[in-house]
Amino acid sequence: MADASLAYRYPLAPFYDVVMTPPSPAPSSLRTLKDRIATGLITAAGIGVLLAILAIGVFLVWETLPLLTHFDTLSLEKLSPLAWGTLKAAIAALVLAVPVALGAAIFSALFMTDRLRARIKPSLELMEAVPGVVIGFVAGLVLAPWVERHLASTLALLLWLPLSAGLAGILWHLAPKALRRALSLESAGLWLLPWIAATAALVLWAAPILEQQWLGSDLATFLDRRFGIDYTTRNTLIVGLAMGFAIIPSVYSLAEDALYDIPKPLMEGAQALGASRWQALWKVALPMAGPGIFSAVMIGAGRAVGETMIVLMASSNAALMSASPFEGLRSFSAAIAIELPEAPPDSQTYHLLILAALVLFLFTFLVNTLAEVVRQRLRRRYQRLGGA
Amino acid sequence: MKSPRSRPARIVAALLMGGLLWLATPAVWAAPITGTLGATGSDTMASLVLRWGEALAARHPGITMQLQAGGSSIAAAALVAGTTRLAPMSRPLSRAERERFEHRYGYPPRELRVARDALVVVVHRHNPLRAITRQTLDALFSSTLACGGEAPIRRWDDLPPPLDWPFGHVALHGRNQASGTFDLFRQRALCGGRFRADISEYPGSSAVIAAVGSAPNAMGYSGYHHLTPMVRALALINAEGEAIDPTPETIQSGEYPLARNLYLYVNAAPGTPLPPAERAFIELILSDEGQQIVRAAGFVPLADEALEVSQN
Numbered sequence: 001m002a003d004a005s006l007a008y009r010y011p012l013a014p015f016y017d018v019v020m021t022p023p024s025p026a027p028s029s030l031r032t033l034k035d036r037i038a039t040g041l042i043t044a045a046g047i048g049v050l051l052a053i054l055a056i057g058v059f060l061v062w063e064t065l066p067l068l069t070h071f072d073t074l075s076l077e078k079l080s081p082l083a084w085g086t087l088k089a090a091i092a093a094l095v096l097a098v099p100v101a102l103g104a105a106i107f108s109a110l111f112m113t114d115r116l117r118a119r120i121k122p123s124l125e126l127m128e129a130v131p132g133v134v135i136g137f138v139a140g141l142v143l144a145p146w147v148e149r150h151l152a153s154t155l156a157l158l159l160w161l162p163l164s165a166g167l168a169g170i171l172w173h174l175a176p177k178a179l180r181r182a183l184s185l186e187s188a189g190l191w192l193l194p195w196i197a198a199t200a201a202l203v204l205w206a207a208p209i210l211e212q213q214w215l216g217s218d219l220a221t222f223l224d225r226r227f228g229i230d231y232t233t234r235n236t237l238i239v240g241l242a243m244g245f246a247i248i249p250s251v252y253s254l255a256e257d258a259l260y261d262i263p264k265p266l267m268e269g270a271q272a273l274g275a276s277r278w279q280a281l282w283k284v285a286l287p288m289a290g291p292g293i294f295s296a297v298m299i300g301a302g303r304a305v306g307e308t309m310i311v312l313m314a315s316s317n318a319a320l321m322s323a324s325p326f327e328g329l330r331s332f333s334a335a336i337a338i339e340l341p342e343a344p345p346d347s348q349t350y351h352l353l354i355l356a357a358l359v360l361f362l363f364t365f366l367v368n369t370l371a372e373v374v375r376q377r378l379r380r381r382y383q384r385l386g387g388a
Numbered sequence: 389m390k391s392p393r394s395r396p397a398r399i400v401a402a403l404l405m406g407g408l409l410w411l412a413t414p415a416v417w418a419a420p421i422t423g424t425l426g427a428t429g430s431d432t433m434a435s436l437v438l439r440w441g442e443a444l445a446a447r448h449p450g451i452t453m454q455l456q457a458g459g460s461s462i463a464a465a466a467l468v469a470g471t472t473r474l475a476p477m478s479r480p481l482s483r484a485e486r487e488r489f490e491h492r493y494g495y496p497p498r499e500l501r502v503a504r505d506a507l508v509v510v511v512h513r514h515n516p517l518r519a520i521t522r523q524t525l526d527a528l529f530s531s532t533l534a535c536g537g538e539a540p541i542r543r544w545d546d547l548p549p550p551l552d553w554p555f556g557h558v559a560l561h562g563r564n565q566a567s568g569t570f571d572l573f574r575q576r577a578l579c580g581g582r583f584r585a586d587i588s589e590y591p592g593s594s595a596v597i598a599a600v601g602s603a604p605n606a607m608g609y610s611g612y613h614h615l616t617p618m619v620r621a622l623a624l625i626n627a628e629g630e631a632i633d634p635t636p637e638t639i640q641s642g643e644y645p646l647a648r649n650l651y652l653y654v655n656a657a658p659g660t661p662l663p664p665a666e667r668a669f670i671e672l673i674l675s676d677e678g679q680q681i682v683r684a685a686g687f688v689p690l691a692d693e694a695l696e697v698s699q700n
């Protein structure tokens with residue numbers, strides 16, 4: 001009996017203690033009645049949710065209608081910096097998050113041992129539980145002043161971290177066999193940590209010294225004196241770092257699922273035909289899971305566009321049209337959060353904010369729907385190919 | 389010496405004495421005032437109104453105060469819609485709001501000045517700048533130069549007279565666009581012009597102060613009662629060339645150019661007496677105790693003449 005129930009357990013036993021109920025004997029009439037009630041309730045709840053979403057859309061459209069009568073260039077002038085700010089924040093977050101999240105997904109889905117993966121994946125997904133307001137708070141009050149004082153170190157770290165991982169790879173190939181066996185590739189995530197920490201410490205130690213030698217002052221002052229580039233404390237770089245951190249878990253999780261669910265025979269077939277793991281990754285896994293990775297990035301973009309508290313607290317909220325990563329921005333969602341409580345109802349500001357909300361609603365709705373449709377098609381493709 | 393039996397007797401005696409004393413206070417002889425006071429109002433004044441509410445509850449334990457702080461514009465809308473009878477506001481009602489109120493009720497709302505407040509221009513505490521003219525302020529904060537400045541000022545060394553403060557450009561901080569503070573600063577300091585686009589905006593005055601206090605190249609504007617030792621408030625140079633510091637005296641007299649009144653609007657028909665709870669609240673605000681609370685909350689009490697006007 002105990003063995004039978006164990007067999008039903010999900011493989012990630014330590015984290016998900018899911019036990020499937022064995023099929024019951026002959027269904028009684030009471031049971032069918034219960035089933036019907038449950039089905040009815042669930043259907044009603046589903047329809048209710050759909051109606052609520054529809055009602056939100058209708059409300060937003062209705063509230064923006066008065067704008068149509070006096071929509072002028074001033075409204076457009078007010079909205080376009082917000083649209084640009086939203087886009088800029090999302091792009092910054094994606095640029096920082098996507099390489100990290102996809103790299104992590106590829107490594108944990110295709111290279112890591114299952115035992116390690118079963119520990120790593122849920123812990124990475126736990127990152128998603130950190131509330132946006134906490135991330136925004138830390139970014140605005142701790143990270144932003146630190147980065148302003150250590151701009152050169154921050155930029156050097158951003159460049160150096162990927163390079164140092166590559167350097168570790170080269171060194172590993174040159175290392176003697178015994179060392180290579182001790183530091184296996186499957187557990188590279190573990191022995192890379194001290195390496196990265198050590199090189200990061202080196203950069204943090206060296207950057208201020210080099211900065212003083214070459215520029216004669218810190219980088220922010222140098223940029224201002226030499227090129228007239230403004231540096232705002234809470235800028236796009238900070239927003240990108242904070243929001244990138246926030247969207248890494250969801251991008252990672254979805255991309256990892258897409259890669260891990262690739263039918264095993266495909267990868268094994270490729271390797272049986274003589275492809276290296278690296279070749280199998282580029283020629284088989286990535287093209288196969290491409291749509292899944294695309295939808296993961298889309299979900300990340302949707303979250304970045306809709307995210308409010310991080311942008312509100314980590315950016316300067318100045319409605320600018322600049323492309324500089326060192327200047328602030330103001331996004332739709334932050335503008336709504338700050339201004340709507342104080343905007344008198346039926347004023348121009350109020351209707352403009354509602355229009356911003358409508359744009360936001362439509363965008364996230366479309367992006368999420370697109371991502372979900374792509375994911376469903378991918379799942380069917382895997383099923384045709386005999387996967388899970 | 390101490391017999392245990394006497395202790396309950398002592399307690400009873402003490403209670404009796406206390407009860408007699410309590411009966412002797414005039415508040416008990418008058419009929420007790422009870423009721424719930426609802427107010428919707430400015431978030432600048434939220435802490436002040438709550439402190440008044442506490443003092444009121446101490447005077448009349450039967451009264452409970454409920455405050456919804458959403459901003460002055462929300463307060464005006466709620467007053468017109470009739471969802472509140474008391475609206476503490478950090479700016480006077482606009483003409484349109486006043487007309488809407490009169491159109492709906494047939495009489496004007498009763499306006500009481502309850503305290504004085506001011507906007508202050510702040511810089512980092514180590515900044516050597518002491519005073520600033522309105523033209524310079526406008527040249528720093530606006531894109532329109534409506535006060536007659538010649539060119540926008542972007543850097544600390546461009547200030548007239550040049551300031552020895554080697555931190556490059558002036559980082560500007562201010563309030564969000566829907567706040568009364570934003571609007572007042574625009575009217576009084578920018579001569580009604582428009583703000584530059586690259587001013588960092590914060591949803592609260594304390595956040596502005598914190599941002600300015602942590603960056604040596606920063607300048608910002610905020611409410612007087614949020615001042616902390618992290619920042620220094622600049623004196624404003626008026627048309628006669630005198631530098632006027634924001635002190636309680638200059639704010640009370642109106643000599644400081646960015647001083648303003650704080651108001652309480654009451655929806656009360658003329659000729660009919662106010663409900664007792666509202667009457668008690670207004671009496672408290674205009675009493676010495678109420679004005680002491682104003683000072684304790686970081687605002688400035690009304691001058692005696694203004695207090696008399698409000699009392700009548």
